[in-house]
Amino acid sequence: MASKVFEWLDERLGLNDMYKALLDRPEPEGTWWNTLGSASLFLFIMQGVTGIFLLMYYTPSPDHAYDSIQYIMNEVAFGWLIRGIHHWGANLMVFIVFVHMLRVFTTASYKYPRELTWVIGVLLLLTTLGLGLTGYLLPWNQRSYFATTVATEIAGLVPFAGDFITRVMRGGTDLSALTLSRFFATHVWVLPATLALLITAHLYLIIRHGESEYPSEED
Amino acid sequence: MDEKHKQRVRERYQRALQHGEKFWPDSIYKDVLVSFALFLLLVGLATFVGVKPEPKVNPNDTTYLPRPEWYFLFMFEFLKFIPGSIEWVGAILIPTIGIVVLLVLPFIDRNPYRHYSKRVLALSVMGLIVLDIVLLTVMALVPAPTPEQVFFKNLQRLAGLTIPGLTLVVLFVLARVVREPASQRKAMLVVTGLAALGMIGASLATVFPLAASAPPKEEEQIFASVSEQIAAGQDLYSTYCAECHGPEGRVTEIQGVEGLDGRIVTAINSNDVMYTFTDETLRNIIRDGWPESGMPPFGMELSPNEIDALVAFMRYTWDDRIEAPAEAQAGGIPALAEGEVPSYDVHIEPIVKRYCLSCHRPGKENNNYLMTSYEEILTTGDNAPNLVAGDMDSILLQVIQGHEVEGKTGTINVMPPNGKLIKDEYVQMFIRWVEAGMPQTADDAAAAAP
Numbered sequence: 001m002a003s004k005v006f007e008w009l010d011e012r013l014g015l016n017d018m019y020k021a022l023l024d025r026p027e028p029e030g031t032w033w034n035t036l037g038s039a040s041l042f043l044f045i046m047q048g049v050t051g052i053f054l055l056m057y058y059t060p061s062p063d064h065a066y067d068s069i070q071y072i073m074n075e076v077a078f079g080w081l082i083r084g085i086h087h088w089g090a091n092l093m094v095f096i097v098f099v100h101m102l103r104v105f106t107t108a109s110y111k112y113p114r115e116l117t118w119v120i121g122v123l124l125l126l127t128t129l130g131l132g133l134t135g136y137l138l139p140w141n142q143r144s145y146f147a148t149t150v151a152t153e154i155a156g157l158v159p160f161a162g163d164f165i166t167r168v169m170r171g172g173t174d175l176s177a178l179t180l181s182r183f184f185a186t187h188v189w190v191l192p193a194t195l196a197l198l199i200t201a202h203l204y205l206i207i208r209h210g211e212s213e214y215p216s217e218e219d
Numbered sequence: 220m221d222e223k224h225k226q227r228v229r230e231r232y233q234r235a236l237q238h239g240e241k242f243w244p245d246s247i248y249k250d251v252l253v254s255f256a257l258f259l260l261l262v263g264l265a266t267f268v269g270v271k272p273e274p275k276v277n278p279n280d281t282t283y284l285p286r287p288e289w290y291f292l293f294m295f296e297f298l299k300f301i302p303g304s305i306e307w308v309g310a311i312l313i314p315t316i317g318i319v320v321l322l323v324l325p326f327i328d329r330n331p332y333r334h335y336s337k338r339v340l341a342l343s344v345m346g347l348i349v350l351d352i353v354l355l356t357v358m359a360l361v362p363a364p365t366p367e368q369v370f371f372k373n374l375q376r377l378a379g380l381t382i383p384g385l386t387l388v389v390l391f392v393l394a395r396v397v398r399e400p401a402s403q404r405k406a407m408l409v410v411t412g413l414a415a416l417g418m419i420g421a422s423l424a425t426v427f428p429l430a431a432s433a434p435p436k437e438e439e440q441i442f443a444s445v446s447e448q449i450a451a452g453q454d455l456y457s458t459y460c461a462e463c464h465g466p467e468g469r470v471t472e473i474q475g476v477e478g479l480d481g482r483i484v485t486a487i488n489s490n491d492v493m494y495t496f497t498d499e500t501l502r503n504i505i506r507d508g509w510p511e512s513g514m515p516p517f518g519m520e521l522s523p524n525e526i527d528a529l530v531a532f533m534r535y536t537w538d539d540r541i542e543a544p545a546e547a548q549a550g551g552i553p554a555l556a557e558g559e560v561p562s563y564d565v566h567i568e569p570i571v572k573r574y575c576l577s578c579h580r581p582g583k584e585n586n587n588y589l590m591t592s593y594e595e596i597l598t599t600g601d602n603a604p605n606l607v608a609g610d611m612d613s614i615l616l617q618v619i620q621g622h623e624v625e626g627k628t629g630t631i632n633v634m635p636p637n638g639k640l641i642k643d644e645y646v647q648m649f650i651r652w653v654e655a656g657m658p659q660t661a662d663d664a665a666a667a668a669p
Binding site: 022023024025026027028029030032034035036038039042043046062063066073074080081083084085087088089091092094095096098102105106107108110111112113114115118119122123125126129132133136139140141142143144145146147149150151154157158159162175210211212213215216217218219 | 232239241245253254318336349
């Protein structure tokens with residue numbers, strides 16, 4: 001019965017072909033250092049899942065943002081755990097993505113034919129940092145408020161366009177409800193969607209060219 | 220890159236695949252294991268370290284020192300080396316160059332080789348930059364040198380900017396000048412090694428003394444539960460509000476307060492206030508004041524968390540539509556059992572806090588009689604001593620029973636001054652306390668009991 005169901009599905013979905021193309025691939029011998037990419041992906045998924053949970057209770061308005069997080073931490077069942085994982089996951093993700101990049105640099109895996117994989121990887125790092133920056137403001141506490149004030153001030157140092165950039169980031173001259181909702185929308189929608197698209201391209205390129213081998217004396 | 224080289228790369232990759240592994244299950248197994256370990260790590264961090272509580276936003280707090288996330292700290296530290304007039308060079312130009320170089324790295328790095336021994340330049344540059352990032356982060360974690368500590372400041376600049384900057388230049392010059400591969404490699408490794416030692420040495424020489432000089436930091440109070448909020452709100456109320464509004468919020472005419480004497484106000488414990496003002500309104504009035512009615516703003520003195528605590532105290536104590544949580548019996552002045560001797564810690568301090576402290580603290584007009592601690596209550600004041608063990612004519616006992624007393628400073632008024640004595644029950648506590656010799660702790664009181 002089970003094999004019949006599988007055959008029926010395979011005929012329509014091409015499960016066997018998928019298995020061969022995605023999973024049953026030969027690879028050069030790897031080490032534990034090769035797990036950093038998948039670890040980054042895992043952390044991104046964790047951030048997505050915990051982020052969606054937080055989204056159910058979080059209110060992106062200056063009047064309620066802080067209190068809604070207090071509520072998550074004190075009242076919601078396991079809210080402290082979800083928030084804790086999201087908080088630490090964000091920190092760990094930046095760290096793992098950075099170490100992943102160092103590994104790729106050290107083994108020169110960005111060279112032919114994997115140049116584009118590297119370029120997309122750098123974009124992934126930047127998007128991750130952007131998520132960290134925008135997420136930092138959301139708890140609407142002293143630390144996030146003043147850190148964001150400084151960050152948007154720094155953006156204002158860009159020659160000529162600085163003022164304009166700061167005003168766009170803040171939604172006005174000062175940090176306000178508009179800043180919070182802008183950072184919120186960027187944090188929960190724009191950047192995660194960007195990241196997901198970039199990850200898809202990154203993974204496609206990895207499957208297309210295969211994982212790189214460790215360089216030998218003759219390379 | 221020519222076709223022949225590409226061909227060689229492809230061939231070698233095919234050979235590597237021959238004696239490699241399978242994605243499933245060999246690689247996946249390792250991936251899953253690492254991800255699972257990270258998951259456990261995250262749960263552990265969330266459970267045992269948690270998220271550090273932070274006070275609510277308070278844009279008026281100009282003393283707050285902003286700190287970026289740890290992964291931006293190195294930038295923050297690096298910026299300190301750049302003079303303010305060209306801040307944009309450090310804040311915008313250098314990071315932008317860094318990002319662009321990273322993005323187009325595969326196209327800049329024309330070296331076709333991959334083995335470590337043939338990429339000494341690239342690896343040295345990476346090593347130096349990573350080391351600099353780590354050292355800058357460490358330097359950002361300890362207190363910055365004061366303007367007088369010029370030596371430390373220069374040493375940090377040397378470690379974080381001068382040495383790595385110059386070494387990068389030297390490395391690229393070496394790549395051009397020394398063409399023989401073996402000696403080039405050797406020269407680069409020596410230069411990088413020396414530079415790394417210099418950077419580590421210079422930065423650690425500043426980090427340890429600076430870390431030792433860090434002042435202990437004061438943490439702002441954050442209240443975990445409603446009961447804690449109410450208890451804290453009670454103390455704040457007694458300190459900041461009771462002087463005008465009275466210990467129970469009943470006052471309708473302010474008495475004996477400089478500048479506001481005789482002012483008619485609404486009793487803030489009344490239903491008029493409790494039913495018509497929302498928490499938000501109360502918060503705003505406390506923070507920004509209400510000039511027409513004489514209410515001064517407290518936004519500079521009190522943090523938003525403290526204002527929240529005050530509002531919680533008012534709401535749970537005076538609003539008859541809401542019942543306070545059982546464990547939060549606001550005020551906490553315990554009743555005295557038959558034959559029990561009161562102690563300062565358990566009985567007297569809460570009464571003093573609620574009824575006396577708002578005036579009898581530093582900076583108020585009180586004949587220098589301060590009541591913030593046991594010692595102060597016994598010893599301070601222009602008419603000291605105000606309390607003498609066993610003496611029923613002690614000044615404090617007399618005035619709280621409604622008798623004026625002649626002292627060194629002239630006539631001492633009845634206390635509290637707004638014409639309403641504290642509850643007789645509390646007066647009795649004071650009398651029995653003085654009779655028993657004014658024990659400080661509950662143990663002392665028990666020992667003094669007959």
